Amino acid sequence: MDIAAYMADVGQQAREAASAVARSTTAVRNQALLATAEALDTARGDLAAANARDLESGRSNGLDDAMLDRLELTPARIDAMIEGLRQVASLPDPIGEITDMTYRPSGIQVGRMRVPLGVIGIIYESRPNVTVEAASLCLKSGNATILRGGSEAIHSNQAIAECLARGLSEAGLPGNAVQVIKTTDRAAVGELITMPRFVDVIVPRGGKGLIERISRDARVPVIKHLDGICHVYIDSHADPEKALAVAVNSKTQRYGTCNTMETLLVDQEIAGDILPLLANAFREKEVELRGCSRTLEILPDVAAASEEDWSTEYLAPILAVKVVHGLDGAIGHINCYSSQHTDSIVTENYTRARRFLTEVDSSSVMVNASTRFADGFEYGLGAEIGISTDKIHARGPVGLEGLTSQKYVVFGDGHIRT
Amino acid sequence: MDIAAYMADVGQQAREAASAVARSTTAVRNQALLATAEALDTARGDLAAANARDLESGRSNGLDDAMLDRLELTPARIDAMIEGLRQVASLPDPIGEITDMTYRPSGIQVGRMRVPLGVIGIIYESRPNVTVEAASLCLKSGNATILRGGSEAIHSNQAIAECLARGLSEAGLPGNAVQVIKTTDRAAVGELITMPRFVDVIVPRGGKGLIERISRDARVPVIKHLDGICHVYIDSHADPEKALAVAVNSKTQRYGTCNTMETLLVDQEIAGDILPLLANAFREKEVELRGCSRTLEILPDVAAASEEDWSTEYLAPILAVKVVHGLDGAIGHINCYSSQHTDSIVTENYTRARRFLTEVDSSSVMVNASTRFADGFEYGLGAEIGISTDKIHARGPVGLEGLTSQKYVVFGDGHIRT
Structure with a gap:
């Protein structure tokens, strides 16, 4: 032929x-x-x-x-x-x-x-x-x-x-x-x-x-749709209940999808309070955590994350966790390691929410919502041929x-x- | 370096x-x-x-x-x-x-x-x-x-x-x-x-x-913007005054632009009546015509067009002229030779106008208007970085x-x- x-x-x-x-x-x-x-x-x-x-x-x-x-x-x-x-x-x-x-x-x-x-x-x-x-x-x-x-x-x-x-x-x-x-x-x-x-x-x-x-x-x-390295950032002004709900759902509602969270970012101001609660919730769901050095100070049982973890799409019950210096630290990390797919902030602070939406250069940016919503049906498109990580023609x-x-x-x- | x-x-x-x-x-x-x-x-x-x-x-x-x-x-x-x-x-x-x-x-x-x-x-x-x-x-x-x-x-x-x-x-x-x-x-x-x-x-x-x-x-x-091989089709139901105005303006308002008409299509039903008027108008503007065999029967002084003329962007006072069998002939010619830039129909017939708009696959399709309008400023975009002949992302x-x-x-x- x-x-x-x-x-x-x-x-x-x-x-x-x-x-x-x-x-x-x-x-x-x-x-x-x-x-x-x-x-x-x-x-x-x-x-x-x-x-x-x-x-x-x-x-x-x-x-x-x-x-x-x-x-x-x-x-x-x-x-x-x-x-x-x-x-x-x-x-x-x-x-x-x-x-x-x-x-x-x-x-x-x-x-x-x-x-x-x-x-x-x-x-x-x-x-x-x-x-x-x-x-x-x-x-x-x-x-x-x-x-x-x-x-x-x-x-x-x-x-x-x-x-x-x-x-x-x-x-x-x-x-x-x-x-x-x-x-x-x-x-x-x-x-x-x-x-x-x-x-x-x-x-x-x-x-x-x-x-x-x-x-x-x-x-x-x-x-084209390349990988989904999605982040949830828990801001110091987050409502802890919403933070837990959004973080757990973003990671565990399904593990193998591109809109699943792969890295959790936590503001240093509240890391000591909220990381133990998050660790409990993820332990219940049998999610393995891999933390940065500051995470390990708060959660000594957690394994250390390597540089590679920040750019890994696990598609599995594994989650990288990093403590960051406020919103700037979070945006800096996301714009460096994110695959520009979907990133979410949990906060009650109006100005930080607004900055996150503007400054995070991803196809979906969210406030107080699970990354798992990044989907043609959830967005009301009625159908989905795929998710584009390009900027030209179609995005998201x-x-x-x-x-x-x-x-x-x-x-x-x-x-x-x- | x-x-x-x-x-x-x-x-x-x-x-x-x-x-x-x-x-x-x-x-x-x-x-x-x-x-x-x-x-x-x-x-x-x-x-x-x-x-x-x-x-x-x-x-x-x-x-x-x-x-x-x-x-x-x-x-x-x-x-x-x-x-x-x-x-x-x-x-x-x-x-x-x-x-x-x-x-x-x-x-x-x-x-x-x-x-x-x-x-x-x-x-x-x-x-x-x-x-x-x-x-x-x-x-x-x-x-x-x-x-x-x-x-x-x-x-x-x-x-x-x-x-x-x-x-x-x-x-x-x-x-x-x-x-x-x-x-x-x-x-x-x-x-x-x-x-x-x-x-x-x-x-x-x-x-x-x-x-x-x-x-x-x-x-x-x-x-990208490739060539502009733009057409005006004069339908048998065209208003002759509008037809003359649109055809002459599409060709002669400027010769070197991508939205200038390069081929004129005329319905056979009215070719005998309107081609001599068009020929006069173009002679006054010193535009050289190159016609198909049927055009030459009506305008014996005109030079014969070769196959190459139908796909040539002259950017000069030269115009290819073809007599076609009604709307289907026009659409067939355009979808074969057009560079999908800008094509215009002159007609008073509602159904033919509607079909032309739908079936001509070009970045601008027009009814009773000069192809020279295909321009960011004329369309009200306020600026123009170029004209796209692509279909993806930006068109026109x-x-x-x-x-x-x-x-x-x-x-x-x-x-x-x-």
Whole structure:
């Protein structure tokens, strides 16, 4: 197989399909989503069979349990895919919205119209349900999609692709509006991320290694999500009850997510009072603490943190703890070690809250709230294709709007420029 | 000189200065702009002397007249730089604006705050006044800037840089908030566009060759403006008077700008009536026409257009003319040959206007208005750093908002996720 030629074909077909999708009505795109849901429901047997093939080769290739778990399409996961499609269909259509329409002194009327990006390439790892999730968000926002999942999920993804094709066809949309790459050859990824003629943006979903590799080699814009080294800073003017609630929830509500707190900062003025309470709370949750030297003076049982701990995303029940000199110490530490994902201050002090919001350069900044809220659904975006740690285009949780652009529309009556 | 080490220093200093600029108040940034205006006014003698050195070496290096003209800092151009700084100071500050603040079912309050991008790299050619213009827009929007102008303007740019440094210092801002690269070594550009640690976005300003080269080699996001192959389509339902006005103005109001019409499309139904009128009007303006075969049947004196003409940005009194089969023919031609910059339809027909706006995938789409309106000032942006032909981040004329990003702000009262 000539991978470059195959991918150029895929790209060309996506580009052609993109105009048809962009022109389609809200009702047609929703119909395609709902028909795909029906098709998945009907194809449960085929999906299970395809998934069983993937699981079998996964096992014989020695995939670990966590990877096999992500790969599995249980009946509950198929239910969730179907439910997800229905939810995306029920979201408002972002496309075509015209905003900021004003008359200019010249007499022309100028506004901005929300439009699809065009062709979106999605690169992800083993979870086959991402195929449906990503395709549905791209389709809802009027884009064509090229999907490249992990090679271990190839049969599951192809079975899902057939359901998507059926859904598109029932709505009268071109089948190439969603293409799942048919080869597991890694060269296909290399082509996908270097075809600016055919692909408008790449959204990689997966581990940091994958995303760094793609960002480095891409010749197409990438909406990327690197790591989440999130902080909670407990200020000397914090309400201790809120401080405990926010700190414990930010760390323990889920360990493996990017918006989980990885480093706790405590103002030196209250460290002696509050650190023992925090240590108790984290001991109950079996969270291992690693402290700076001042933390160790207050909590002698705690292990010492190394320099590396301040920039580690544990994704595990481990928490780095540092005593800092007030707000300046906290902001200094965060702007040095944070991955600019999500950082929260606990304080009752108005001026400190305001400074924290302004001076911490992260995609989400919070006052008296758990970092775990940094999420497209919690923010009311209705959906989430990922969380961007970039500053360009989309920052923070990315919903449908992040998959669109705006063009200028101008209305005149024979107006000319003088 | 070790260029890599020098540029890493410049980058590091810009990154440090960026936080100070981001934290600074509107009043302080405006003060820096106004003090720079004063400094330029005081330094007229130094500016003229530095510029004379550049002009002299330009002449002895055989620069052509157009290039020498762009290089020259006449008293009127210095006036314009000073006036530009005052205008930018008078614009509203985009930074800190909080929008879309809503309560979520969880009880948290979520909104978006407009923030600077950080460090912006500007790469441009011979015009030294771009130094002030670009620096002022970046500073107003809270960013630090690294400027790299054409080597032929090095003395003029360094003299301007001194005025900028004086302005920054008078306002108490770090001098490194605006850095003009001190070397003419081209390797400096290579470094600047491959330092994602220090530079958040690159804005190249200049010819297509420069921009293509930078986009190809950059490892930092680029806000780019490639060519402007703009179209006017005269529909069969056009008002002939408006059609003539819009077509003539789109082509002849200025020839060398990116929003000038390069191809005129005429519906076959009215071509026989309107093409002779158009030909007369363009003959009066001494515009050379190059027509398709159907155009030549109606206008036998016109030269034949080759395939290449449909994708040529003339930037000159030359116009390609094509007769098309109605709206579908026009949209088909535009979406094939347009550079997705600006395209306009002339029609009185509601449905055709609506289809043109939706189906033409360009950064500006217009009805009954001259393509020459595609401009940041005409659109009311108050300023323009360039026109983006990208879809990601900023599309069309880019004002201060294009130099900013938005972060999420979350207010809680000890809220935790359950």
